[in-house]
Amino acid sequence: QHHAHDFALKGDTKHETPFFVDLRAAFTHESGERIENLPGFYDGDGTWKVRFAPNLEGKWSGVTASNDPKLDGVKLPAVECVANDNRAVCGVxxxxxxxxxxxxxxxxxxxxxxxxxxxxxxxxxxxxxxxxxxxxxxxxxxxxxxxxxxxxxxxxxxxxxxxxxxxxxxxxxxxxxxxxxxxxxxxxxxxxxxxxxxxxxxxxxxxxxxxxxxxxxxxxxxxxxxxxxxxxxxxxxxxxxxxxxxxxxxxxxxxxxxxxxxxxxxxxxxxxxxxxxxxxxxxxxxxxxxxxxxxxxxxxxxxxxxxxxxxxxxxxxxxxxxxxxxxxxxxxxxxxxxxx
Structure with missing residues (x-):
């Protein structure tokens, strides 16, 4: 909870300037709460990342949207968010x-x-x-x-x-x-x-x-x-x-x-x-x-x-x-x- 987790996505589409590819993700908690429009970023070697920090304990699932067809509609691995054990980390x-x-x-x-x-x-x-x-x-x-x-x-x-x-x-x-x-x-x-x-x-x-x-x-x-x-x-x-x-x-x-x-x-x-x-x-x-x-x-x-x-x-x-x-x-x- 409240800690960053990176999802890595590989894309083989050739882009002259990969930094201009638009990649976003929406995450849904098992309760129905959503974190939407979370942008991703290019990280080199044909890899884009979405950096996600869940705010609630429990199961989260995510899906991407992108102007690159290979990165669009990708279902991200579900994650189980556990309780935050760092007292210095208190959310946003x-x-x-x-x-x-x-x-x-x-x-x-x-x-x-x-x-x-x-x-x-x-x-x-x-x-x-x-x-x-x-x-x-x-x-x-x-x-x-x-x-x-x-x-x-x-x-x-x-x-x-x-x-x-x-x-x-x-x-x-x-x-x-x-x-x-x-x-x-x-x-x-x-x-x-x-x-x-x-x-x-x-x-x-x-x-x-x-x-x-x-x-x-x-x-x-x-x-x-x-x-x-x-x-x-x-x-x-x-x-x-x-x-x-x-x-x-x-x-x-x-x-x-x-x-x-x-x-x-x-x-x-x-x-x-x-x-x-x-x-x-x-x-x-x-x-x-x-x-x-x-x-x-x-x-x-x-x-x-x-x-x-x-x-x-x-x-x-x-x-x-x-x-x-x-x-x-x-x-x-x-x-x-x-x-x-």
């Missing part, structure tokens, strides 16, 4: 249904967000390896942090010249697309990158640490696909498909999202990305936008209104400032009802 993190200014897990366990920003964690895992990564995450857990704020990918700008060599993680060892950041192939994703990222996600999920995942970043010199193109949509859908089965996910459209507003003079792209996430997320994880407008603290933008909670970056010179800001926001809470 969301808004408390009884009190909209609080977070809670889907099993009813309250959640108080205490985050640690580690934007480059994906790159640290690539370079330091799984053992050092786990020790670092265990230390954060021991110190009381229950959320990691991180990027899917960033290219430059998260190491300093005075840092020791072992603390340099940019550019990362693996690029998120095929090719390089200078000469990217945006029609294909780097599957080794995502298989490495799977290890990060799996361990943080097992520890009950929420991953506040920024799908893009706008100020770290990444050559993203041109906005609103098929390649752009493919990347976003792939991230959502591959990681939504982990109940500890919070989607964030972009770190430093105000750069999009400065570039485009409107929130249309961010609003479209929010809609894309929600359309493709069968588990309805929370969605937010990091810094939707520059220095917008205490105000609510159009992108904030569309979010499940507001995510602003604020700097104060002394710790008391954060407490005062929290009190002010509580006092002046807006019609959205959800501030973080």
């Amino acid at each position: 993190m969301g808004i408390d249904p009884e009190y909209s200014h609080r977070f809670a897990w889907s099993d009813g366990t309250p959640y108080i967000y205490l985050g640690f920003e580690c934007d480059w964690l994906f790159a640290y895992h690539q370079r330091a390896g799984d053992e050092k990564f786990r020790k670092a995450m265990d230390l954060l857990d021991e110190r009381g942090f229950n959320c990691i704020i991180m990027n899917v990918y960033a290219h430059l700008g998260f190491s300093r010249d005075q840092d020791p060599a072992e603390h340099f993680f940019d550019p990362p060892d693996m690029y998120v697309f095929e090719g390089t950041n200078d000469q990217p192939d945006h029609s294909r994703l780097n599957l080794e990158f995502f298989k490495d990222f799977d290890q990060v996600m799996s361990y943080l999920h097992a520890k009950g640490i929420v991953v506040h995942l920024m799908i893009q970043v706008q100020n770290k010199e990444v050559k993203w696909p041109r906005r609103m193109t098929a390649e752009d949509d493919m990347y976003w859908r792939y991230v959502v498909a591959r990681y939504q089965a982990y109940g500890n996910i919070v989607w964030d459209t972009s770190k430093e999202s105000y750069n999009l507003l400065n570039d485009l003079a409107e929130h249309a792209y961010v609003l479209d990305r929010i809609n894309l996430i929600r359309t493709n997320d069968a588990y309805a994880h929370l969605v937010t936008v990091h810094d939707s407008e520059n220095e917008s603290w205490g105000s609510v933008s159009e992108a904030d209104e569309a979010s499940d909670f507001i995510s602003d970056q604020i700097h104060f010179g002394e710790p008391d400032g954060y407490n005062r800001e929290a009190i002010r926001r509580w006092r002046d809470r807006t019609a959205t009802g959800n501030l973080a």
